[in-house]
Each structure stands twice: as structure tokens, then as C-alpha cells.
Amino acid sequence: MRIKAAVMQKADGMLTRRRIELEEVELDSPYDDEVLIRITACGVCGTDKGAIHGLEPYPTPGVLGHEGAGIVEAVGRDVKSVKPGDRVMIGFPFCGECRTCRRGEMRYCEKGQALSFSGYRLDGSSGMKRLNGEPLAGRFFQQSSWSTHTLALERQLAKVPDGIDLDLCGPYGCSISTGAGTILNELKPLPGSAIAIFGAGNVGLAAVMAARLTGATRIIAIDKVPERLALAREIGATHSLEHGADTIAELKELVGGHLDYSVEATDGSNLVGEAISALGPRGTCAMVGGAKMTATVKYNHPDVLMNGKHIIGVMGGGGQTPTFLQSLMELQRQGRFPLEKLVRFYDLADVNQAVDDSDAGTTIKPILRMPH
Numbered sequence: 577m578r579i580k581a582a583v584m585q586k587a588d589g590m591l592t593r594r595r596i597e598l599e600e601v602e603l604d605s606p607y608d609d610e611v612l613i614r615i616t617a618c619g620v621c622g623t624d625k626g627a628i629h630g631l632e633p634y635p636t637p638g639v640l641g642h643e644g645a646g647i648v649e650a651v652g653r654d655v656k657s658v659k660p661g662d663r664v665m666i667g668f669p670f671c672g673e674c675r676t677c678r679r680g681e682m683r684y685c686e687k688g689q690a691l692s693f694s695g696y697r698l699d700g701s702s703g704m705k706r707l708n709g710e711p712l713a714g715r716f717f718q719q720s721s722w723s724t725h726t727l728a729l730e731r732q733l734a735k736v737p738d739g740i741d742l743d744l745c746g747p748y749g750c751s752i753s754t755g756a757g758t759i760l761n762e763l764k765p766l767p768g769s770a771i772a773i774f775g776a777g778n779v780g781l782a783a784v785m786a787a788r789l790t791g792a793t794r795i796i797a798i799d800k801v802p803e804r805l806a807l808a809r810e811i812g813a814t815h816s817l818e819h820g821a822d823t824i825a826e827l828k829e830l831v832g833g834h835l836d837y838s839v840e841a842t843d844g845s846n847l848v849g850e851a852i853s854a855l856g857p858r859g860t861c862a863m864v865g866g867a868k869m870t871a872t873v874k875y876n877h878p879d880v881l882m883n884g885k886h887i888i889g890v891m892g893g894g895g896q897t898p899t900f901l902q903s904l905m906e907l908q909r910q911g912r913f914p915l916e917k918l919v920r921f922y923d924l925a926d927v928n929q930a931v932d933d934s935d936a937g938t939t940i941k942p943i944l945r946m947p948h
């Protein structure tokens with residue numbers, strides 16, 4: 577079928593910023609284990625921007641978008657859990673067969689890298705091409721949802737219950753569950769604990785909102801942009817700190833040296849070393865933010881050893897079961913997880929503007945609405 581998609585154009589040697597243009601392209605029918613989805617909205621996330629700015633490898637021409645939500649139009653022969661007309665959001669892709677998947681840790685699927693970043697299915701096909709037949713890398717996270725329609729694997733879908741705003745749901749598939757899942761699935765802060773969140777972008781603010789749902793009594797947001805810190809306080813941070821040379825000392829003073837958890841959620845600033853130093857005895861630092869592929873972390877060995885600190889990597893918030901995603905949706909509907917305060921909607925045609933506004937920090941979470 578013919579669809580519209582935002583196509584990232586072939587990389588120009590002189591340009592690091594890849595151009596994106598709306599095109600009419602051809603989409604194949606779903607494989608037996610796939611679903612055809614009419615996308616209604618899709619978020620713009622740090623990983624899309626990484627590809628656009630040439631920081632992450634993604635083939636061009638290709639279609640980005642990995643926070644899609646929409647309505648099922650058709651299903652492959654083997655699909656059982658959804659049917660045409662169902663409202664769904666598209667989560668992370670996973671193979672379902674590797675050792676890690678079989679242990680229930682799908683976010684760390686051994687084929688996750690290929691499924692997310694190759695732009696193709698594991699069999700080398702893409703399902704999307706230009707009208708002149710030129711192949712498009714059309715399987716970004718096995719969804720490429722900056723498009724009016726796309727294909728996705730049945731197993732990466734979560735149904736969106738009635739009464740939930742479908743257009744808000746795409747970001748639960750990546751950035752929002754990354755921040756919220758780190759708190760609720762991995763750190764699980766004890767009542768009375770202190771938690772510091774480095775970076776008040778969409779991931780960090782999702783962590784703030786999730787921390788407010790726990791018994792943590794000190795939730796400290798750290799960023800260099802005052803407006804983001806104001807928003808962090810509005811949605812649940814008990815304290816905020818403008819990042820600077822004295823951040824670690826200020827943090828230690830604020831919590832009397834007993835910082836229990838730190839979450840590094842910056843978009844490439846790599847403050848992990850600080851997030852480790854600021855911890856008190858037996859504290860845990862969760863690394864969740866973006867970083868260059870070559871990034872390394874410096875920490876003081878005796879400090880980590882003698883204080884029994886924990887350092888963990890958390891990919892996409894860890895467990896991303898449909899139940900967890902639907903819980904976040906319901907919490908938002910109840911007004912207890914105010915995702916809508918982070919969001920600004922754009923038409924798909926304004927995708928370049930949405931990326932620029934996100935880069936400039938004037939929009940925390942852009943969501944693209946599809947023309948139908």
C-alpha cells in the first residue's frame with residue numbers, strides 16, 4: 577500500500593544534520609507474526625535525534641520513529657493477541673528466542689541491536705521502499721513509526737485500554753518507560769529515601785514523576801536549564817539544583833551525606849562519575865542516559881569499594897511488560913503521572929521543527945501527529 581513517511585535523506589558528507597522530508601512510499605503486507613498499524617502519533621526521542629545528528633549508525637535513506645501508537649488495520653496469519661480496530665502502542669522489539677529473552681529480560685535481547693538499529697528485519701528485508709523501488713531502512717526498532725502506517729511484531733505491542741488518550745501513548749514505549757521503569761522496576765526506593773535525578777529531559781522527568789509515586793521523601797532534580805527545574809518541581813521534585821561545579825557538595829549537604837539513589841538521565845553529558853560520587857554508603861547509581869559510543873566513566877575506587885556502592889546500567893527501564901505500560905497509562909489518566917505536561921504536539925510535516933525545538937530544549941517531549 578501507499579503511505580506517507582518522514583524519510584531521512586541520504587547522508588551528505590558535508591552535513592552532520594540529516595534532512596528529513598515527507599514522501600509517499602510503498603509499504604508491504606505484514607509477515608505472519610506482524611501487524612499493520614495505522615499510526616496516529618509518534619514521539620521524538622533522543623535515539624531518533626542521535627541518528628539524525630550522525631551520532632548513531634542508521635542507514636539512509638531510512639525512516640525513524642520508535643514511539644508509535646495507533647490502530648490495528650490488519651494482522652498476519654499467526655497473530656492472536658490483537659485484531660483490526662484494537663488501539664495499541666509499540667514497544668521495544670525482541671527476538672523471543674535468545675537466552676536473555678527466555679529468562680524474561682527482553683530489554684537485553686541478544687538480537688536487540690540488530691532489531692533496533694539495522695533498519696531491516698533479521699532476514700534482511702525492510703517492508704518499505706520508495707515508489708521508484710529504492711529500498712528504505714524501514715524497520716527502526718522494527719517499527720519506523722514516523723509514518724502514516726507501519727508494520728510491527730505482534731510481541732512488541734501493548735493494547736491501549738479505552739478512556740486513555742492514544743496520542744500520548746507512544747512515548748511509553750521508550751523514553752517515558754525508561755525513566756519511570758528505572759524507578760519503579762529497578763531501584764524501588766524505600767520509604768524515606770533520597771534520590772537525585774541528573775538531567776530533566778523527558779527521561780529524567782519521567783523518573784521524577786515515578787519517584788513521586790513512591791515513599792521517597794527527597795526527590796532532587798538536577799539540570800542546567802532553570803525552566804526544566806521549575807517543571808520538575810511542578811510535577812514532583814521536592815528540591816532542584818542548577819548543575820555546576822559544586823553540585824556534588826550541594827547534594828551531599830542537602831541530604832546529610834545519605835543519598836540512596838542517583839539516576840543519570842542526561843542526553844550525552846555523561847555525569848555518571850558525579851552521580852556515583854554523590855551517593856552515600858550502599859547507594860545505587862543507575863545509568864540510563866544517552867552517551868557517546870566511546871564514553872567511559874571515572875570514579876574513585878576506594879569510594880565505591882569502601883562504601884559498598886552499586887552501579888547498574890538500566891536499558892529502557894528494564895521490564896516493559898504490557899501490564900507495566902498499561903499501569904503508566906492508567907496513572908496518567910488518574911492525574912498521578914502528568915505526562916501531558918511534558919508534551920507538545922506537531923504535525924508530521926513539521927518533524928524538522930520538532931527536532932530543532934527538542935535540541936534547543938524549548939520542547940521537552942515532541943509528539944508527531946500523522947496526517948490521515
Ligand SMILES: [Zn+2]
Nearest residue numbers: 671674677685
Ligand atoms: Zn532475544
Ligand SMILES: [Zn+2]
Nearest residue numbers: 621623750751
Ligand atoms: Zn527512544
